[in-house]
Amino acid sequence: MVALNQEIDHVSNVIGPRLNGQLPAGDANAAPVIEAHGIAKIYRIGDIEVRALDGVDVTIHRGELTAIMGPSGSGKSTLMNILGCLDQPTRGAYKLDGVDVEKLNDDQLAAIRNKKIGFVFQSFNLLRRTSAIDNVEQPLIYAGVKPRERRERAKAALEAVGLGNRLKHHANELSGGQQQRVAIARALVTKPAIILADEPTGNLDSKSGAEIMCLFQRLNEDTGMTVIFVTHDPRIAQHTRRVIRIADGKIIGDDAITDQIIACPDKALPESILEKLEHAPA
Amino acid sequence: MLLRELIKLALNTLAANKPRAFLTMLGISIGVAAVIALMSIGAGVQDYIAQQFSSAGANLIGVVPGRIQRGPGGGAFGAQAPLTMADYRAVAANTPNVIDTSVDFARPAVFAYGNKTSEVNVTGVMANFSAIRNWNARLGRVIDETDIGGRSRVVALGQTVVNDLFEPGEDPLDKIVRINNVPFRVIGVMESKGSSILGDQDAAAFIPLSTAQERLFGQQSQSLTGERIVSTIYAQAANKDVTPAVMASIESLLRERRRIPADEPSDFSVLSQDELINTFGAVTGVLTVFLGAIAAISLLVGGIGIMNIMLVSVTERTREIGLRKAIGARSSAILTQFLTEAVFLSLTGGLIGIGIGLGAAFLVSQFADFRPVVQAGTIALAVGFSLAVGLFFGIYPARRASQLNPIDALRFE
Structure with a gap:
């Protein structure tokens, strides 16, 4: 983490808050990246009907930093699965980055997940005995990217999260915070429309957790990446700009955060890395 | 990709x-x-x-008494009616597409030299035995026409008999061995053919057919009708293609001679290498x-x-x-x-x-x-x-x- 901070400190002196304000969070004029209307997910267990989601409307615009909050059993995981195209709603319409998702078959959903969504999980879900760079390359393999370009883009993504000096380390040789940063690089590397982070700090100590939140905030501010957290932790919500509250399968609140906690003020990502991420061949 | x-x-x-x-x-x-x-x-x-079989000689056909059953449990012999010299002469005279014929007479015998003994089959052979069986002498010579004409007491020993009777390095040639107590002079040692599924082929010794039939085994070599008994009749077919025809003609000739009714199986067997190999x-x-x-x-x-x-x-x-x-x-x-x-x-x-x-x-x-x-x-x-x-x-x-x-x-x- 020290290395990241030094790297960021060093570069931030040169470029400053270059992108700050250019891609403001929650800009209502920006194109909606998520448009979900009347989403319902109904399970049938014997004669009992369980409504995990019961008519949920969610609209999230490009560049937003949002938390979906709710206690366990509220339906937030079901909502994340549907927003992440891992699951299909029983009813309702869902448009992700302009694509009507509810009409797609399994293979098409896999392609959408590959192109438009970056997942970050509570337990990192890295491949053990596999180097950081190989882990980050995985989504590009399924996207059919050629090996050399894959390697370049994975390297750029790892540099972007401050792990440029850990490319060859195996996942199990890294600390929890470093592992989660590899996972974030893996989510970034395909330049997705949204990053879905499911309790990303749940398995981390508070210091590493703060560093991860810092990374998310920087990504959002500096690159305009849309990031959606799914959490029950109010502190995570405090790091975002908008909180959608969910309970019993229904949305019960949608508020802007006025007293946002900035996990790492005055830190920016190195410009060269931003450029690599922006201009890496698609 | x-x-x-x-x-x-x-x-x-x-x-x-x-x-x-x-x-x-x-x-x-x-x-x-x-x-x-x-x-x-x-x-x-x-x-x-x-x-192993083709080393016995090319396109060789053998006739033996008794019926060799084919298939599982094969090799069982039926009732034996011996083959005779008359059968041999009839085959030799009346079978087309045959290059050469031969006949032998084999019986177990006790060989003795000094205080050593060996029990193997002694075979009375004709002079063309060596050519027809493709088997030559390693030392000395094989039985020839003179030996047969003179009913000579000479023997060509197989390697196993030599090993049994003589010390290693001892020259067996011109030594006198006793076969069933009759003295014979060793004139040759046969090439070793080794062991095969047919048994130890070197456990053999060869003497003139006339000597075996008339001097060594006398009464034993005569059938009830006074004919000389033989063990195997050999015929060498002209080539591989005619072998089945030659076998069939020998079979029908012998069936006729032996007056075997059409609905009964032969009491002898006509064998070829191919058949044995198969x-x-x-x-x-x-x-x-x-x-x-x-x-x-x-x-x-x-x-x-x-x-x-x-x-x-x-x-x-x-x-x-x-x-x-x-x-x-x-x-x-x-x-x-x-x-x-x-x-x-x-x-x-x-x-x-x-x-x-x-x-x-x-x-x-x-x-x-x-x-x-x-x-x-x-x-x-x-x-x-x-x-x-x-x-x-x-x-x-x-x-x-x-x-x-x-x-x-x-x-x-």
Whole structure:
């Protein structure tokens, strides 16, 4: 983490808050990246009907930093699965980055997940005995990217999260915070429309957790990446700009955060890395 | 493109757990090694048998008394009505497409030299015996016309008899040995033909036919009607193609002479080398099939081992499968990855097995008289079989992996 901070400190002196304000969070004029209307997910267990989601409307615009909050059993995981195209709603319409998702078959959903969504999980879900760079390359393999370009883009993504000096380390040789940063690089590397982070700090100590939140905030501010957290932790919500509250399968609140906690003020990502991420061949 | 990547992924996974991969391969290796070794040895034995018989002389037909039954339990002799010199003369005079004929008379006898003895068959032969059986003397000479005309007491000994009666290095030529107490002068030692499925061919000794019939065995060599008895009538056919016709004509001639009714089987047997080769070939063939079946069972067990390991692997890697699906792997990509692992295990196991099998066949040949014959077809069969085992036993675990629901898989502990 020290290395990241030094790297960021060093570069931030040169470029400053270059992108700050250019891609403001929650800009209502920006194109909606998520448009979900009347989403319902109904399970049938014997004669009992369980409504995990019961008519949920969610609209999230490009560049937003949002938390979906709710206690366990509220339906937030079901909502994340549907927003992440891992699951299909029983009813309702869902448009992700302009694509009507509810009409797609399994293979098409896999392609959408590959192109438009970056997942970050509570337990990192890295491949053990596999180097950081190989882990980050995985989504590009399924996207059919050629090996050399894959390697370049994975390297750029790892540099972007401050792990440029850990490319060859195996996942199990890294600390929890470093592992989660590899996972974030893996989510970034395909330049997705949204990053879905499911309790990303749940398995981390508070210091590493703060560093991860810092990374998310920087990504959002500096690159305009849309990031959606799914959490029950109010502190995570405090790091975002908008909180959608969910309970019993229904949305019960949608508020802007006025007293946002900035996990790492005055830190920016190195410009060269931003450029690599922006201009890496698609 | 993607296929190559998936193969690389599969290989990396296997490399990450080498002991397991090795042990899984072992089952297939053993099965394939067994197939290769058995088939190479089987083919070698068949070649060896064919060689043994053809060394007896080209296109040779033999007639022996009694009926040799074919098939399982074969070799049993029926009621014996001896063949006689009259039968031989009739065959020699009346069979077309025959280059040469011969006849012999063999009986067990006791050989003695000094205080050593040996019990083997002594065979009375004609002068053309050496040419027709393709068997020459290693030392001295074989029986000739003069010996037969003079009913001489001379003998050409087989190597086994020489070994029994003489000290190593002792020259047997011109020594006097006693056969059933009758003194004979050794005029030659036969080339060694070695042992085969026919028994020890060198446990033999040859004397003039006239001497055997008239001097050594006297009464024993006469039938009830006073005819001289013979043991085997030989006929050498002009070529391979006419051999069956010659055999048929000898058979019908002898049936007529011996007045055998049309609905009864012959009380003698007409044999050719081809037939003997085929008979023994069928026996070794059955053996090869039997051993092959055992090898196939071990391949099956090896395949089940692969399936078992792959199923364990799918369970262990449930979260990995979930993650791969979340980051965009199609079901077909997961299927390909796991199937590649299974096929790689079985195919590599098969290749290792081919190496072990060839080594084993070579090792056996060091201690046996034959060379193993490795046929390209055998190798192809082994490779094909291991590939098929990998596909067959890999498809179920791979399908199971590809059908996993990513949400459940990601949540799997």
